[in-house]
Amino acid sequence: DTAVSQTPKYLVTQMGNDKSIKCEQNLGHDTMYWYKQDSKKFLKIMFSYNNKELIINETVPNRFSPKSPDKAHLNLHINSLELGDSAVYFCASRLTRASGYGYTFGSGTRLTVV
Amino acid sequence: DAKTTQPPSMDCAEGRAANLPCNHSTISGNEYVYWYRQIHSQGPQYIIHGLKNNETNEMASLIITEDRKSSTLILPHATLRDTAVYYCIVDMNRDDKIIFGKGTRLHILP
Numbered sequence: 001d002t003a004v005s006q007t008p009k010y011l012v013t014q015m016g017n018d019k020s021i022k023c024e025q026n027l028g029h030d031t032m033y034w035y036k037q038d039s040k041k042f043l044k045i046m047f048s049y050n051n052k053e054l055i056i057n058e059t060v061p062n063r064f065s066p067k068s069p070d071k072a073h074l075n076l077h078i079n080s081l082e083l084g085d086s087a088v089y090f091c092a093s094r095l096t097r098a099s100g101y102g103y104t105f106g107s108g109t110r111l112t113v114v
Numbered sequence: 115d116a117k118t119t120q121p122p123s124m125d126c127a128e129g130r131a132a133n134l135p136c137n138h139s140t141i142s143g144n145e146y147v148y149w150y151r152q153i154h155s156q157g158p159q160y161i162i163h164g165l166k167n168n169e170t171n172e173m174a175s176l177i178i179t180e181d182r183k184s185s186t187l188i189l190p191h192a193t194l195r196d197t198a199v200y201y202c203i204v205d206m207n208r209d210d211k212i213i214f215g216k217g218t219r220l221h222i223l224p
Contacts, residue, residue, distance in 0.1 A: 004157075033211070035214075041199070042214070042216070043158070044214075045212075045213070058211075092157075092158075102148055102150065102160030103158070103160060104160065105157030105158045105159070107156060107157050108157050
């Protein structure tokens with residue numbers, strides 16, 4: 001299936017741990033994103049990469065480090081997890097500079113820090 | 115901040131048309147109007163987009179006013195599965211971020 005896939009779907013971990021979330025898209029899109037949805041359901045951009053180049057880096061703690069090994073993958077590594085990092089993280093991709101292409105989102109990773 | 119304004123919630127009877135309004139009075143000439151929806155616990159889903167003309171696809175219709183300052187998403191025959199938060203977004207089709215507002219929570223009533 002053509003899609004944006006994230007793993008894992010659920011992640012429960014203790015404070016202070018380091019964890020990674022992986023994202024892959026097989027749509028041939030050139031730009032990938034990470035969004036965070038908090039408990040109030042607001043969706044906020046965190047990062048975007050275009051062809052492996054960092055384009056957007058919002059005001060996110062430097063404990064969060066995205067890595068894009070190729071344009072089909074954008075992983076998110078989080079160091080020293082804190083309670084406030086608990087949220088649902090969505091990966092997305094799109095084909096930019098071409099009309100008619102919206103974002104395709106993954107199904108999300110629900111991170112719970114205890 | 116989001117450049118769009120939407121009502122926080124709406125109800126619609128099952129089988130009727132759901133008309134979701136959106137104001138985007140500061141939209142610029144090269145910005146498109148996009149609609150997404152988020153069904154509970156899922157990722158946002160693209161619905162439709164347009165620049166100036168009205169658009170229709172298998173999911174919905176998009177009506178954009180002539181001055182482009184507002185638009186309406188129409189779900190012609192709403193079903194219970196259309197219960198979701200609907201987001202109206204203006205976007206220039208670049209690698210810039212899109213900014214989600216609070217959206218409209220649509221309740222489909224049986």
